[in-house]
Amino acid sequence: MKVVLCWFRRDLRLHDQAALYHALRSGFPVVPVFVFDTGILDDLDNREDRRLQFIHDALLQMQAQLEKLGSALDVYYGTPAAAFRHFTEKYDVAGVFTNHDYEPYARQRDSAIAAQLQQQGIVFRSWKDQVIFEKEEVVKDNGSPYTVFTPYSRKWRAALEPFYFKPYPTEKYFVHLHRQPAIPLPALSEIGFEPAVRGFPSSNPEDALLKHYDTTRDYPAIDGTSRLGVHLRFGTVSIREVARRALKLNETFLKELIWREFYQMILWHFPDVVHASFKKEYDNIVWRNNEREFKAWCEGQTGYPIVDAGMRELNETGYMHNRVRMVVASFLTKHLLIDWRWGEAYFAKKLLDYDLAANNGGWQWAAGSGCDAAPYFRVFNPTLQAQKFDKDGKYIRKWVPEFDTLTYVSPIVNHEMARKRALETYGKALKP
Structure with missing residues (x-):
């Protein structure tokens, strides 16, 4: 048959x-x-x-x-x-x-x-x-791909119709599945791996959480994000279902889904971004690439509590809060002048919700080399970020319990010096 x-x-x-x-x-x-x-x-x-x-x-x-x-x-x-x-x-x-x-x-x-x-x-x-719109479905009027998020997102919203959220009714046709006895699934040990710690986030976050997403998503100490990244990455939920809920419950959450599709579209049209800066002139930056400092960043031993908390959370759980991802990426590329590709590769190894398009897009955004990036002279101040988004130190204390003791490591770099050095280094590389 x-x-x-x-x-x-x-x-x-x-x-x-x-x-x-x-x-x-x-x-x-x-x-x-x-x-x-x-x-x-x-x-x-x-x-x-x-x-x-x-x-x-x-x-x-x-x-x-x-x-x-x-x-x-x-x-x-x-x-x-x-x-x-x-x-x-x-x-x-x-x-x-x-x-x-x-x-x-x-x-x-x-x-x-x-x-x-x-x-x-x-x-x-x-x-x-895995997306609502793909490839050439949302492009400029002349047919070329968008390289800036805001006009892309406007066009994405304008193109949206209920049809795009319509689920595929697979259940109606399960009778057409091939009938055969159960086939044992190979154990992880049979393919060279071992069982790992579970504790995965839910694929169905509460409506109440999504309703308040815009006001809670920036605070790492509270449960204010969807945690759907891993489910969208491996398709254990339908993007149509998630986008339907986002449209109904929270515009900011929907915008994050559009960012996801923007980066998928960029990867499709510009596959070179995997290895090269989207803005080619950023490949002229002379990175310091100090291996000792990179190791300190990886291990959460930089002396900047919010950076260290993020990296320790990542190493232990495979997850890092999105606000903190931006802070640690900015710190690596601007404070330490370490090539964004090093940080991207480390995230690729560690992130449970690792997705090439989003990971690459996020790292290039932080480094200033990506499309729609913040100007290179915007350098996150990790101390101010901690004061603004973790003012009680609850998140930091969870992951860096020694941060306010004499045993906590000293900062590996001075913020003002590092900021000045980054601006000079970037400025030289980007001179016309």
Whole structure:
């Protein structure tokens, strides 16, 4: 019996999932598949990576749902090329359905898999699922991509219609899932990893929290952000569902979702930003790249309490409050004059909600090298940031309990000196 494979990647749910919906309506039984891609996993340093635990948990949940429906998730560990050789030997495959992924590695991977399948006469089809608008859907009137957020966000809002929030009613078509016995999911130990600490944020934050998002989101000591980053990253929630709630509950929260799509659009149109500054002249900056100071920053031992609190929170939990992310990124690039790529790579290793487009966009914003960036001469004062957003020191005390004792490390750099040095260094590099 011919089947269609639905390849899950950044969309780990059965509900309101574009590719699954189209697969279920294709006229063929649908086999859900997932690939533990060694091209990605081999680059992970930590054998107890919490992101992998999160993915594994999401797959177990999907597997349990599918078993109740008499179907099964088929999981392969290896390269995508080997995975689809295996799947096409095991099943009589008419097509492979999946959702778009906009990162450079993913685009190359999908192109290679599409070519491999084409040689076997198998169609490869892909849909939009992880964003409301993608690629060229929100562009300037002349067809060129936006490079500044505010006009992009206006156009994004103007283009919005209820149609874009409409869920894909996958449940109506579950009868078209391929019937087969349960297939055991490989344990993390079988793919070279170990179980990690759980305690993941909820995929369904309270309405009350989202309603007050604009007034609470800047204060790291309180639970005032959605914590949906990891769920949006791996698609355990639908962006359509989240955006519907944002539109109804809080304009500032919706704006953050638009920022997410802005950075996805930038990555699609300007893939060079992965390795190079969006504003090319910023690649002329002569970074100090002091390894001892970078180590102190990584370990939360800079002598600036809010910076150290953020880095310790990140190292221990895989999360850092968004306001604090801006402060620590500014500190690394401006106070220490360390290349933003070093900080971006460290976040990429540690962040549970790591997303290439948003991480790159955020770091380039902090360094001044990105699109729509703050002017390079705006340097966050970490002491003032702490006074403004953690005035009682509650957040700092949680992560840096020794900060007001004699055992706390002295500041590794003087703020005024560092600010002056940053302005001079940037000024030299950016001279016309």
